[in-house]
Amino acid sequence: MESNGHISFLCLSIIFCCLCLDSVTAIDTISSSQLIKDPETISSNNGMFTLGFFSPQNTTNRYVCIWYKTRTLVVWIGNRNQPLKDSKGSFTISEDGNLVVLNATKHVIWSTNVSNISLKSNTSAQLQDSGNLVLIEDATGKIIWKSFLHPSNVFMPNMQLITNKRTGQKVEGTSWKSPSDPSFGSFSLSLERPKIPEIFIWEGTRPHWRSGPWNGIVFTGIPTMQSVYNLNGFSVLVEGDDSVQLSFSPANSDRLVLYMLDWKGKIQEMIWKNSKSQWEVLFTVQKTDCEVYGICGAYGRCSSQAKPICNCLRGFEPRNEEEWNRKNWTSGCVRKKALQCENSKVDSKSDGFLKLEKVKVPDLADWSSARSEEKCRSQCLENCNCTAYSYEAGIGCLSWSGNLIDIQQFSSGSIDLYIRVANSELDKERGATATFTIAAITVIVTLVIIVTCAYVMWKCLGRERKKRKLLLFSCCKGSAEQTNDNIIGELSQVKLQELLLFDAEKLANATDDFNYSNKLGEGGFGPVYKGKLENGQEIAVKRLSRASGQGLEEFMNEVVLISKLQHRNLVRLLGCCREGEENMLIYEYMPNKSLDTFIFDPPEHKFLDWKNRFSIIEGTARGLLYLHRDSRLRIIHRDLKASNILLDDELNPKISDFGLARIFGGHGDEDKTRRVVGTYGYMAPEYAMGGLFSEKSDVFSFGVLLLEIVSGRRNSSFYNNEQSMSLLEFAWNMWNEDNIVSLIDQYICDPVHEKDILRCVHIGLLCVQESARDRPNMATVISMLSSEIVNLPALSQPAYILKQNMLNSLSNEESQGLFSNNSATITDIQGR
Structure with a gap:
């Protein structure tokens, strides 16, 4: 009996091992008897690619797709135009041997639609290490269909763009309709002209962009390709007059490089960064208007x-x-x-x-x-x-x-x-050449005179430049001496001559005389305009308004502070202009304007998913930490809010508007001013009511901003609400009622991110606590955001809630004694 027991155990072990072995070998394969149900997945043998069901941002539609490592980038979609409306779909091989997507009632909504499959042959599907999904005839091992020949909007290594006029075969990519809709969009990518190969992007049937002809090494209409792209091993194969195909293979096989046609018709070169576990855009084709096909017409x-x-x-x-x-x-x-x-x-x-x-x-x-x-x-x-x-x-x-x-x-x-x-035009050219020759001789003859005068001219110009710089400095000094918020000590350390002075006339030309159509927004300082310099550089021009409550002090304050600050999360000041009554600041242009235009604008905020919002939160925190601790000057911003967070073309946040910022004097942790400036709703209570400001004042503003980003609602939008007088009070009530989901913006309310969002709400409430000493500093906030600090401190009641309850119970006469008589300069809550 004992012997029989050993034999039975051995048999069971062998069967178990076979089953395990079968499950391991089949991890990348779908057999004819296998059904992949949502949310089940299969993965390639190397673990790089996964096939399963996916919902794009801001939609519950389900699609069968392939993604790389994480779901941050989908590289192929099957049922692009036939989405599943629930999570009851499945992916399998049908009786006719095709791969199919089935809905909840087992009806086929998408199929590989191969017609020449032998009825006697079984088929199976495999997700290869390259990310290619192939359908194989089991009897012969022949590949009868592959996803690489039916691409979506992503061009990967070893894929091929193909045009064969003889057979009619055309392999091309097609953009998504929008970030939330992967169905066929307006743009397609294809390889054309077999004799003179070129890549085209089409908008419908009209050409939108082209690469220029292939010269055997690069596409000649992409001048940077030789230095940037050729490392990726592009190859064009021309077969006679009818067939051409394009592929690429990176020199470094350890990194994944791919090209994506986005929903706006632009091609982005992207690389996976293992160190960051995210995609990074290396290069974008169509950066300028000149790349739009035929923009200048014939000739x-x-x-x-x-x-x-x-x-x-x-x-x-x-x-x-x-x-x-x-x-x-x-x-x-x-x-x-x-x-x-x-x-x-x-x-x-x-x-x-x-x-x-x-x-x-x-x-x-x-x-x-x-x-x-x-x-x-x-x-x-x-x-x-x-x-x-x-x-x-x-x-x-x-x-x-x-x-x-x-x-x-x-x-x-x-x-x-x-x-x-015509020959007459050549005569003009020859005449121009002759004129140029005479001019050149004249220049050579007068060169000695010019060299003799050069030194004198240089000295004169030097004096003029110095005079202008001294004028700028003296104006700044005079302004500083008129205020108790003295920055003259720091001014003496700043080399203002390093700052570029712009000519007012050139700025007027760059903005079409400050045309309303170029207006980006308006803040407390004045209006901001988009401009383009003669060299093509795009700029943002902030122009001091005569009606503004701010003036020369704020102007010079911003010039001094931001010109000495260098950080990827701070907006870059390019220069300034002071001529007559004109006071202007010139910044790098931010194509996505300010954060408030996204999170408070219903048509726009749905495009800001949780990943982007968290990146903005983290980037803003790092910018504040630099101001508080890492910069040469210790800076308190005093006006941090959504409209002062600008977004570049990749939605990276940059803190702007330093007109109200202060250099923090001495070695203490707190300072006091009799002139309270900032924006109601973002000001810490000790600052708004007592003039006390510190790093913790900015931390409070950051907490308000964080809660606005998570909720998609302004703090000020609750002022007429009977249940909550502010976003802070509403967040606190929802936290205590364990109903924080009611606070979260519906467009980011996803169970996948719920834990991270709740953690951010907790951090935001820590930042807006009544007592400044209870709030974390920015170094601690960043550690909390990155989960270096796992266990977050317990919360106390946010600021203003207690005072508001007291006000509600007091008469107007009694409540007046609760506030100081400090005057407040309030900046406008608008985008720029």
């Missing part, structure tokens, strides 16, 4: 460094001068002089060519077998329809007939283009 040239960006080619003029002056360039340009095409031989009266250097050559080129630039030129000259030619060693001879469309000027790299013009 127009676009340069992002020029103003205006569109100009007619030499020998051409605007077709419609009025439209051109209105910056509607799509009407294009026409020739000034007709071509002398009848003079087909090269003589003094024949047409010629003007050279245009370093451009993305026009679209719709014809390729010829000419093996030299001279042969290419003569072929074009002999063809009356030829309007331009270009010769590139890796491409060969290109020529154009008809209009020249989509020419972009670059500062380096790319190709030279030769444009056909």
Whole structure:
């Protein structure tokens, strides 16, 4: 009996091991008898890719998809246009051998739809280590379908963009409709022109962007590609006149690089950062308006460094001068002089060519077998329809007939283009060359005189610059001496000559005379305008308003403080302008404006998911810590609020508006002022009522801001609410009622993030406690946010709740004694 027991145990062990082995080997595979139910998943053998069910942000629709490591980036979606409406869907292999997505009633809503599967052959599906989902015929091992040939909006290593005119095969990517809707969007990405391969982005059926032709190494219309992209091993395979395919393979196989076509039609190069467990955008194609297809019309040239960006080619003029002056360039340009095409031989009266250097050559080129630039030129000259030619060693001879469309000027790299013009235009060119030669000789002759005068001129200019700097400094000094909030000690340490002084006229030109259409917003200082300098750099110009309660003191305070602060979470001051009554500050331009435009604007805040909101919270905290502890000057901001947090193009937060900031004097922890400034709702009670300010004043403002980010509601929106007089009181009541879900913005209310959101609410309530000594400092806040401090302290009642209850029980006459007589300067709660 004992022997039989051992045998039974051995058999059971063998069966158990086989089952375990089977489960291990099948982790990346779906068999014909297997059903993957939501939320079940399978993973590739290397664990890099997972296939399962997924809901994009701000929607409950479910999709079968593949993601990399985390669900932060979906690389492929099956049922893009047929979402599941609940979590009862499944993914399996149907009786006809196809992969299918089934809804709750087992109806097929999506299928791989392969028609040539043998009825006698079983199939299985495997998620490969490359992220490619393949359908395999079990009997032959033949792959009969793969997701790499049916991409979504992501182009991964070893995928292929394919165009085969002979077979009609076309593999292309398609953008999402919106961040919440992965169905087919407006933009598609494809490889075109087998003879002269180019990547195109299409908006519907219209070209939106193109890469320029492939020269065997790079796409010539992307001048940075040689230094940035070629490390990724791009390869273009041309097969005859009908077929072309593109793929890439990174030189470093240990890192995942991919390209994503976003819902706005832009291509982003992204890399997975293991150290941060997140994706990082390395490069974005279509950064300027010049990259929009045909923006300057026929025979127009676009340069992002020029103003205006569109100009007619030499020998051409605007077709419609009025439209051109209105910056509607799509009407294009026409020739000034007709071509002398009848003079087909090269003589003094024949047409010629003007050279245009370093451009993305026009679209719709014809390729010829000419093996030299001279042969290419003569072929074009002999063809009356030829309007331009270009010769590139890796491409060969290109020529154009008809209009020249989509020419972009670059500062380096790319190709030279030769444009056909009438002989009279060449005479002008020769005359210009002769004039230039004479001018050059004149310059050489007078060079000695110029060198002699240079030293004197330099000295004079130096004195003028010094005079302007001293004027700026003296104005600042005079302002500082008129206030008890003395910053003159710090002014003596600041090298104001390092700050760039802008000319008022240039700033007026950059903003179209401060046109209302360029207005970004308005704060306590005055209006803020978007501008573009002559070199193409975008800026934000803050202009002191005569009606503003702020003035020269706040202006100089901001100049002094922010010019000496350098941190990725502080907005960068580029310079200032003081001419006559004009006082202006010039900042880097933030394309996403301020945080309040996102979290308090119903159409916008749904696009700010929890990951972005937490990143903004953390970045703002790090910016405050730098001000309080890490910068050379110890700074108290005193006006931290949502409208003073600006967002760059990647939604990174940057603290702005230092007009009310103070250099914290001495070695104490607290200071006092008789002039209370800031914004009601964000001011700590000891500061609003007693003029006492410290690091903990900013911590209080940060706590209010954190609760606003989590709730999506302004603190001030509760003033007329019978149940709660402020967001702080509402948050405190919900916390005590264990109903904190009522506080959380519905667009981020997700069980996956609930623990992290509750932790942030706890931290926010710690920051707004009544007593300043009970609030954590910013170093502690950052440790709490990063979970370095696991157990958070117990909470006490937030500020203002007790005082509000007292006010409700007192008469108006009695309540007046609770407040000091300090005056308050209140800044406007608006976006910029």
